[in-house]
Amino acid sequence: MSYPCLSRFLQLLFVSSLSITSSVSYGYNETDLFSDIPEIVSATRISQNISEAPVSTTVITQELIQASSAVDLPELFKLVPGFQVYTPNANKYAVTYHGASGEFPRNLDIRINGRPVYIPLLSTVAWNTLGISIDDIQRIEVVRGSNVPSYGSNALMGAINIVTKTPIEQTSQQLTTTIGAQGRKDVTASYSGKANDLYYRVNLGHEGNKGFDFQKGGENVNLGNLHFVFTPSLYDSIDFTAGFNNGTMGIGGGNELREYQDRDHFSHFQYLQWNHVVNETHEINTQLFHNYLRLKTKSFNASELLNDPGLVNLNAQLAFLAATLGDNYPFSSSHVSDxxxxxxxxxxxxxxxxxxxxxxxxxxxxxxLASGLGFRYEKASSLALLGSDETIDEEIYFFFSNAEWKQTDHLSWNAGFMSELSSITSPATSIRLASNYKLGNSLILRGAITQAYRTPSLLEENNKSSYIFPEGVPFDYVSFPNDDLEAEKLNAAELGIFWTLPENKGFVDLKIFNERISNGIESWFYEGPIDLLSIKQGFRDEARELRNASNRKSHGFEIQASIKPSNKDLIHFAYSMTKISGIQRRGELARKSDRTYDDSAPRHTATLLLNHQFTNTLDSSVIFNYMSDVQWQDSSLIESYKTADFKITKSFPTSHRHKLTTSLLVKNLFDQKYSQFHTNNLYDRRLYLIMKLNF
Structure with a gap:
């Protein structure tokens, strides 16, 4: 495994950091240095200061959420270096790390309060079905790097844990409305209370918009969730959350309106967690959860799609073929029905x-030492994706252990592993070894190596798609499952420098990374079995299956900085430089040539957030975003963008306990138009009014 070479810039930065650190007069103790650095648990399942975590981590705090220009949850990840956020449709978000993704990114593990929300039927996360709104979020922990040793194979490239507000933290009631561009009309309401040792919070919301002007890509959804916290003793805490999300959103792609349609969805979840402190040295955490999602789109008669009323022309062609070929006729019937x-x-x-x-x-x-075991049972049925209405399932058992050893006051070690055993794929064990070294009071060096595996998802193992008439005559074979599919393998290394800035209540974090993914799972095309489409085209139609057909590598560096020059100012900066290369083999057909990964990740991404508090009731933010050229999978568009957003917030205390907060948000302030994923996903200047009433 090779480490990325340090550019001259990085060498100068490293030397400068050492010289600055050595010349500082240390007037701070350790409490002063780390009091403003957040604690996390997502990296190793052990509570750690982010400066002690074995991999680079970003915490999107409540302060950052309030200062940001995000109106939808996924937009918050623009604050994280190396992350990209884009929209294949008006209301369908894709979030990925270090690129190499398309409409359905699949290499991030997403959790809400520790509950995984990865969808086995789609091999991704459907952000608009989660059952929470941006107002529910307390903070987000983002592990920037493979976290399979802690949370399993879906975390191949990274992990996100969204921590919602608890009824203990939110003591007031809140009503929020958002109106603005694209006909957006959102409203959420939350209510919190307490009964003896039971705390509760209930949230209901509605989200609606018309989408892009060209598309039929609007959204109209309802959501709700409740959260109970029961503390029967000082040593026990029981959390229960449940929620739902149902509604309609437009999906589709391309350059014609007829390619867009409504997709209905209904989802619900239940999650129970019991945390028990046995004594000073032992703590036990137990979790149970259930997720459900149903997706539905409109169906059309085959005759309508073929523009052949009554299938008269098609049946005439079949009768002619049967008479001409005789015993060599390849199909089971010479007549088909709609x-x-x-x-x-x-x-x-x-x-x-x-x-x-x-x-x-x-x-x-x-x-x-944090160790444990778990079980996950996944099942799905889909005629469109799995070839039948029968239920297909998978059982997954996993064992994990993560250890932190502070060998000296300056040197600490982290080690972890995760073993996964599946009923449909081969077992896999992922490991990580990391070390942190305090070089002086405010500078910490970090190094980590990881070997991780991502086992095929339920969809990837069973994907089968075809269009077959009721008489058994195949119109088009599209895809077939592959019984020989193996796990994707990642070898990764990172070096980091974490520099605390106590005088500015902040820090600077530099990461240098090298990643190599082998046995990548991608589509492989070949000449499929004979079908009606083949006869119509005059040549054997293509079919596909998933194979371990790609290899890629990436290296680069990331910088994140969060500082407070004064009590009234906040500066957050995130930058990433990524160079990616590799090849995706696409099969034996000349018209499906191999692809390179060279343009599949933006070389540069950057976000700068500047927030200033003028008074106790008035503040404003300016947010700059930049992403260089990138070509996402399943997209023909290559386009960079740079935007400037502006937000001003004014609070009006209406009584001793009541407060009305009004925010005016202008996204893409200078109207620098750009498109994402598809040409007609056009972004221009957008204006929003956000009002929150706390009472």
Whole structure:
């Protein structure tokens, strides 16, 4: 495994950091240095200061959320270096790390309060079905780098844990409305209360908009969730959350309106967590969860899609072929009848059940071990994606352990592994070894190596798609499953410098990374079995299956900085430089040539947030975003963008406990138009009014 070479810039930055650190007069103790650095648990399942985490981590705090220009949850990840956020449709978001993704990114593990929300039927996350709104979020922990040793194969490139507000934290009631561009009309309401040792919070919301002008890509959804916290003793805490999301959004792509249609969805979830402190050295955490999602789009008769009323022309052709070929006629019938056809693959239902037990052992102040086991049961049915209405399922068992050892006051070690055993794929074990070294009071060096595996998802193992008439005559074979599919393999290394700035209540974090993914799972095209489309075209139609057909590598560096020059100012900066290369082999057909990964990740991404508080009731933010050229998978568009957003917020205390907060948000302030993913996904200047009433 090779490490990326340090550019001259990085060498100068490293030397400068050392010289600055050595010349500083240390007037701070360790409490002063780290009091403003957030604690996380997502990297190792052990509570750590982010400066002690084995991999680079970003915490999107409540302060950053309020200062940002995000109106939808995924937009918050623009604040994270190396992350890209884009919209294949008006209301369908894609979030990825280090590029190499398309409409359905699949290499990030997304959790809400520790509950995984990865959808096995789609091999991704459907952000608009989660059942929470941006107002529900307290903070977000983002692990920038493979986190399979902690949370399993879906975290191949990174992990996100969204932590929502608890009824203990939110004591007031809140009503929020957002109106503005694209006909957006959102409203959410939350209510919190307490009964003896039981705290509760209830949230209901509605989100609606008309989408882009060209598309039929609007959204109209309802959501709700409730959160109970029960504390029967000082040693026990029981959390229960449940929620739903149902509604309609437009999906599609391309340059014609007829390619867009409505997709209905209904989702719900339940999550139970019990945390028990046995004594000073032992703590036990137990989790149970259930996720459900149903997707549905409109079906059309085959005759309508073929523009052949009654299938008169097609049946005449079949009769002619049968008479001409005689015994060599390849199909089971010379006559077919009409049947409904799903024109979109986003159809079907899926459920996930999970259980997990974790034991945290801290025998001394210098050593902590978090170990446990878990079980996940996934099932799905989809005629469009799995070839039948029958249910297909998978059982996944996993064992994990993460250890932190503070060998000295300056040197600490982290090690972890995750072993996964599946009923349909080969077992896989991922490992990570990392070390942190304090070089002086405010500078920490970090290094980590990881070997991780991503096992094929339920969809990838079972994907089968075709259009077959009721008489068994195939119109088009599209895809077939591959029984020989293997896990993707990642080898990654990173070096980091974490520099605390106590005088500015902040820090600067530099990461240098090198990643190599082999056995990447991608589509492989070949001449499929004979079908009606083949006869119509005059040559054997293509079919596809998933194979371990790609290899890619990337290297570069990332910088994140969060500082407060004064009590009234906040500066947040995120920058990433990524160079990616590799090849995706696409099969044996001349018209499906191999692809390179050279343009599949933006070379540069950057975000700068400047927030200033003029008074206790008035503040403003300016947010600059930049992403260089990139060509996403399944997209022909290559376009960079740079935007400037402006937000001003004014609070009006209406009584001793009541407060009205009004925000005016202008996105793309200078109207520098650009498109994302498809040409007609056009972004121009947008204006929003956000009002929150706390009472």
């Amino acid at each position: 049947f409904p056809v799903l024109s979109s693959a986003e159809n079907g239902s899926t459920q996930t059940y999970g259980a997990e037990l974790q034991h945290t052992f801290t025998p001394t102040s210098s050593f902590t």
